[in-house]
Amino acid sequence: MDVPGVAPAVEPYEQASSIPTFEAAFATYHSAICAYLQRLIGNPDDAYDLTVASFEKAYRNWERAPAGNVAPWLYRIATNTCLDELRRRRLIRWQPFDKFAAVFQPRHVSRDNPERDVIRGEQCALLRSAMDKLNPRHRAALLMRECQGLSCTEVGEALGVSREAAKQLLFRARQQLREGYLALGGEPLDG
Amino acid sequence: MASVLRSLPCDAPLLSAYRDGALDAPARCLVEVHLRSCQACRQALADYERMAALLETLPTAPPRHRMAADLAARITFTPLPRSWMAPSSEILVAASVVAILAIALILHTVALLPTTMVAAYPMPGASDVSTDTAVRVTFPRPVDRRLFQDSIRLDPPVPVGIVWDSPKEVDVVPLTPLSPDTTYTLIEEESIATPSGDATAGSRTLTVFRTAKQSPDLGGPTPVVPRSGKLAQALVVATVTSRSSSSASSGAATGTCAIVPQRGFELIYAGRPEVRSGLGCPQASERAVVTHTQVFQHGVLIAIPPNGALYYLSADATWQALALTSNDGPAASGGHGTWTIGPTFSRYWTDHPDAQVSLGAPTGPEQSSAGATEQFDQGMMLWTPGWIFVLRDDGHWQRFVDVWALAAGSAPTAAAATVASPTPDTTPSGSSFGRLRLAPVTPLLTPIVAGLPPAPMATPGVQAHPPDVAPLLFASWSGGTLPATVGGVGAAVNADPSPRPISRPSRGPEPIACGSQIRQLNQLWSLIEPREVMTGCLADPGSN
Numbered sequence: 001m002d003v004p005g006v007a008p009a010v011e012p013y014e015q016a017s018s019i020p021t022f023e024a025a026f027a028t029y030h031s032a033i034c035a036y037l038q039r040l041i042g043n044p045d046d047a048y049d050l051t052v053a054s055f056e057k058a059y060r061n062w063e064r065a066p067a068g069n070v071a072p073w074l075y076r077i078a079t080n081t082c083l084d085e086l087r088r089r090r091l092i093r094w095q096p097f098d099k100f101a102a103v104f105q106p107r108h109v110s111r112d113n114p115e116r117d118v119i120r121g122e123q124c125a126l127l128r129s130a131m132d133k134l135n136p137r138h139r140a141a142l143l144m145r146e147c148q149g150l151s152c153t154e155v156g157e158a159l160g161v162s163r164e165a166a167k168q169l170l171f172r173a174r175q176q177l178r179e180g181y182l183a184l185g186g187e188p189l190d191g
Numbered sequence: 192m193a194s195v196l197r198s199l200p201c202d203a204p205l206l207s208a209y210r211d212g213a214l215d216a217p218a219r220c221l222v223e224v225h226l227r228s229c230q231a232c233r234q235a236l237a238d239y240e241r242m243a244a245l246l247e248t249l250p251t252a253p254p255r256h257r258m259a260a261d262l263a264a265r266i267t268f269t270p271l272p273r274s275w276m277a278p279s280s281e282i283l284v285a286a287s288v289v290a291i292l293a294i295a296l297i298l299h300t301v302a303l304l305p306t307t308m309v310a311a312y313p314m315p316g317a318s319d320v321s322t323d324t325a326v327r328v329t330f331p332r333p334v335d336r337r338l339f340q341d342s343i344r345l346d347p348p349v350p351v352g353i354v355w356d357s358p359k360e361v362d363v364v365p366l367t368p369l370s371p372d373t374t375y376t377l378i379e380e381e382s383i384a385t386p387s388g389d390a391t392a393g394s395r396t397l398t399v400f401r402t403a404k405q406s407p408d409l410g411g412p413t414p415v416v417p418r419s420g421k422l423a424q425a426l427v428v429a430t431v432t433s434r435s436s437s438s439a440s441s442g443a444a445t446g447t448c449a450i451v452p453q454r455g456f457e458l459i460y461a462g463r464p465e466v467r468s469g470l471g472c473p474q475a476s477e478r479a480v481v482t483h484t485q486v487f488q489h490g491v492l493i494a495i496p497p498n499g500a501l502y503y504l505s506a507d508a509t510w511q512a513l514a515l516t517s518n519d520g521p522a523a524s525g526g527h528g529t530w531t532i533g534p535t536f537s538r539y540w541t542d543h544p545d546a547q548v549s550l551g552a553p554t555g556p557e558q559s560s561a562g563a564t565e566q567f568d569q570g571m572m573l574w575t576p577g578w579i580f581v582l583r584d585d586g587h588w589q590r591f592v593d594v595w596a597l598a599a600g601s602a603p604t605a606a607a608a609t610v611a612s613p614t615p616d617t618t619p620s621g622s623s624f625g626r627l628r629l630a631p632v633t634p635l636l637t638p639i640v641a642g643l644p645p646a647p648m649a650t651p652g653v654q655a656h657p658p659d660v661a662p663l664l665f666a667s668w669s670g671g672t673l674p675a676t677v678g679g680v681g682a683a684v685n686a687d688p689s690p691r692p693i694s695r696p697s698r699g700p701e702p703i704a705c706g707s708q709i710r711q712l713n714q715l716w717s718l719i720e721p722r723e724v725m726t727g728c729l730a731d732p733g734s735n
Binding site: 026027028030031034035038039044048051052053055056059123124127128131142143145146147151152163167168170171174175177178181 | 235
């Protein structure tokens, strides 16, 4: 932690040099991967199923898990599972945002500043539409980097490309997202 | 020099890498100098940052707490592809022998099949059946449940749970794994009377099957009965049974309680006498609250803003309540890969360096969720999704799986469940099996975290769980196979051949959840919490 003189008693799983047990990996990552897949596929129910399917695959291939940091490997499985499913269903489009928001939005509307929340909601809707237009791999790279906290190297591992290629993917993703957002009528973002 | 730097062309890929922190120092310096003079690039960078912030605010729902159970179902019930495409000659020989035996069994069994039965699974004569199987019997007409329960048995004897899917469909679920390479017979020993008054007499073989040679690994050639909802259904059954019997019984046990706990609280309260006696009577009905929970290496923090309290549950089985101060501190953060202290707890965290030492590092993010609390005379019960905590005023706490919520995962059915276990003294033939009779067992109500030292748990008249149960609840697996399932819940049944004294006048059986699926579920539930907490809790009562 950030407190001087107080070091964590046990290193987090990510820093361990050996392969964590499957249950440790599940406990550590199932929530994050479920959130990632929700943002990637846009539907919480599908994301839930895909998360379970991903961890099932991980379980069955656990002997192939890399020593040390298993996060990129898990994200790789989750991403591939999701992209396969998208291809299979040809469901590259996001769920309409209002349908999604109808389920979850109430939690995110605070009572103290409804106007800001409306604006925020509109921005989210535009951003979601812009994300919809991204290549799924670009989308995955951006989400892993910006929302899941993976490094460029880890994003590369998760997508099966080099670090430099991951940087290129991230750059294109950002550029396309920004252009798409502005083309949809989004105001230039400011603080 | 400065003018040269200012005149650098805009380099969008470099800017993106700058945002990723993926540049070396000279390149970073170049970008920063350029940014000072380039409005377009500043705007682009700001846009990247704002879009990232917006992305993070896209709503996501936390994973349902059933995920571990669903994963368990998929892992357990789905056969792996096997290398049966190229069997060795020994396997071929063995297979042919098994096939001949199977045909003989079928021929033998068909003659014995009662006309009142439509089908059974495993089918009569089946071989290579998973030792984890349940036996399903389907009847053409509704069957009297109590009579069936009293007359059914597996030979060789195995304690079984009875789960009614409908009045015509029943599952006999072994509570311990079946022995490998053994022929089992499901026998209906007496008559089954239908509501219309028909009765068939005599001993009948409902099905005969032979288990696989080895205890099944995850890819057993014969899948376990493929029904992912079965477990939840069994639990619903347990719930229904409990509700029908415990309202009166809890009052009886505690004397004059005016209020009876509901739902998951009720299951714990009614099923665990030591909880009942430790907590006393409810002071009020449960009330819904918002809870914030964060798990650490050596304890759990739970904040309940409506109570104005922050509960610190230590792995040494003690707890304390603290006043919940308004929180304006930012999330205290660790390095990459380390969970941050949740916003609810950051104030407490920074104000209490001692707690930082005793709690250790967080092992997960802060989770906010709906919850419920109920105050008792000598403590409280607290529900968060998946768990029920019992906090006693004597400073000890326990945690239980929320069976009610598990059960609510599937549509409740108006079914009934009982548990049968063999008793060794009622078989006239002197063979090893016995008649089945009801025996109260509450495996899932065993505290998942052994929060209380053994001594206060031992209520007079209540058989303590054998020592091998607790480790089993925490057993975990890694690699390709689930752990051996010898002992455990089933052992708890066997170790307690005489039914536990039932302190309440209920005629109904106690709640029960069935079989090896339960054990696997228990193991998977333990995943939700980090293992440090588990092992710490386990170690402490014994070592102190």
